[in-house]
Amino acid sequence: MAAFAHRLWALKRSAGDPSYDRMRTELGALASKSALSAAARGQRLPSWDTTWEFVRVLAVGVLGEHEDEVRARWRADWERVRDGVANPPPAPRRWKLPVAAAAVVLAVGVAAGVVLLRDPDPEAPAALPPLVPGDESEFAGDVTVPDGTVVPTGARFVKTWEFRNTGTVPWVDRSLRREGGFGPGDGCQTPAVVPVPDTPPGQSARVSVEVRAPDEPGYCQVYFKMTDSAGRLLLPGTRAAYFYVRVAG
Numbered sequence: 001m002a003a004f005a006h007r008l009w010a011l012k013r014s015a016g017d018p019s020y021d022r023m024r025t026e027l028g029a030l031a032s033k034s035a036l037s038a039a040a041r042g043q044r045l046p047s048w049d050t051t052w053e054f055v056r057v058l059a060v061g062v063l064g065e066h067e068d069e070v071r072a073r074w075r076a077d078w079e080r081v082r083d084g085v086a087n088p089p090p091a092p093r094r095w096k097l098p099v100a101a102a103a104v105v106l107a108v109g110v111a112a113g114v115v116l117l118r119d120p121d122p123e124a125p126a127a128l129p130p131l132v133p134g135d136e137s138e139f140a141g142d143v144t145v146p147d148g149t150v151v152p153t154g155a156r157f158v159k160t161w162e163f164r165n166t167g168t169v170p171w172v173d174r175s176l177r178r179e180g181g182f183g184p185g186d187g188c189q190t191p192a193v194v195p196v197p198d199t200p201p202g203q204s205a206r207v208s209v210e211v212r213a214p215d216e217p218g219y220c221q222v223y224f225k226m227t228d229s230a231g232r233l234l235l236p237g238t239r240a241a242y243f244y245v246r247v248a249g
Contacts, residue, residue, distance in 0.1 A: 004081045005042030008054055012040065015058040027057040028182040028221055030240055045085055051078050061182070067219075128236040136167030137226065137235055140204055147244040151213050159243045160208040163196075171199040176207055176224035177231065179240060183220030183247070188213055190222055207241075217249035 012018070020036045023029045029036060031053040039046035039054050046054070055074050059065045130136065143160035151157060165171055174196040181187040189212040199205040214220055223242035226234045 001045050001081060001085065002042040004045070004077065005040050007077075008040045008051075011055065011058050015062040018058075018062075023054070023057055025180070027061055028180060028223070029053040029057045030223060030242055032237075045078075045081055048075065048078055130167075130237070131228070131232055131234045132169050134168035135234060136165070137238055138164040138166045139239070139241065140164045142243075143206055144208075145243060145245065148246060150246045150248050153213060153215050153217055153247055153249050155213045157211050157213070158208050159211055160206055161241050162204055162206050163199075163241070164204045165199045165201050168201050170201065171196060171205065173198075173229040174234065175227050175229075176209070176241060177227045177233075179223050179225050181220065181222040184214055184216040184218040188220035188222050188243075188245070193227075194224070196226065209243075211243070211245075213245065213247050217247050219244065219246050221245075 018027065020033045023036055024031065024033050031050045035046065035050045036054055038044070039050055051074065052071065055070060056067070059070045059074075060067045140162040143162050145151075145157055145159045175193045176196060178190055178192050181190070190209050194207060194209045196207050197205045209224070211222075221242060221244040223240035225236075225240050226238075228234055
């Protein structure tokens with residue numbers, strides 16, 4: 001895990017060492033600042049979703065590497081680490097070191113740039129609670145235009161997601177608000193706000209947004225968050241809904 005985290009850290013450095021906040025807000029990583037920060041600390045293996053968001057915005061978005069090749073390479077490496085964590089080798093026999101010797105080992109490790117134990121990131125925010133207690137949402141799937149779909153430049157299409165109300169609060173007068181978009185030129189054009197059908201707890205809702213692809217080939221990605229009728233963010237700790245399409249000239 002430490003070696004994998006170091007690779008993430010090295011990738012971040014090679015991409016200009018953007019802050020985790022910039023990776024999330026400006027470069028479009030669909031993961032929280034705390035999750036991105038934890039991924040490069042090496043204390044635990046990040047989920048594949050977090051790993052991919054970390055790698056995608058840097059290797060593909062900043063460094064311009066081929067997306068499919070990057071995904072395949074990092075996925076294979078992530079799976080090897082995951083399998084190693086699940087099936088660790090037998091623990092070596094432990095030897096006690098005198099305090100002075102332990103200090104020498106620590107000093108050598110620091111000099112070599114290897115730090116396996118770190119304090120938690122003091123800037124990493126705690127998970128944000130919902131605006132209304134008991135409110136929860138679960139992403140149920142893409143109904144139309146799965147991520148990675150190839151569309152022509154200038155194409156018009158409708159993206160539809162399905163969400164499930166897994167909380168105890170009815171959804172009434174809610175919307176999905178566009179929070180950001182990325183891609184060549186002006187990126188994909190969408191309405192700023194799209195309505196969410198009123199949905200009681202335990203039921204599902206489908207939300208659609210009309211999209212126009214950019215006039216330049218490449219890609220576009222747009223993400224949305226749920227708000228109330230006053231425009232207040234309802235589920236700040238929940239991952240944004242988004243779509244991602246490849247745009248062919």
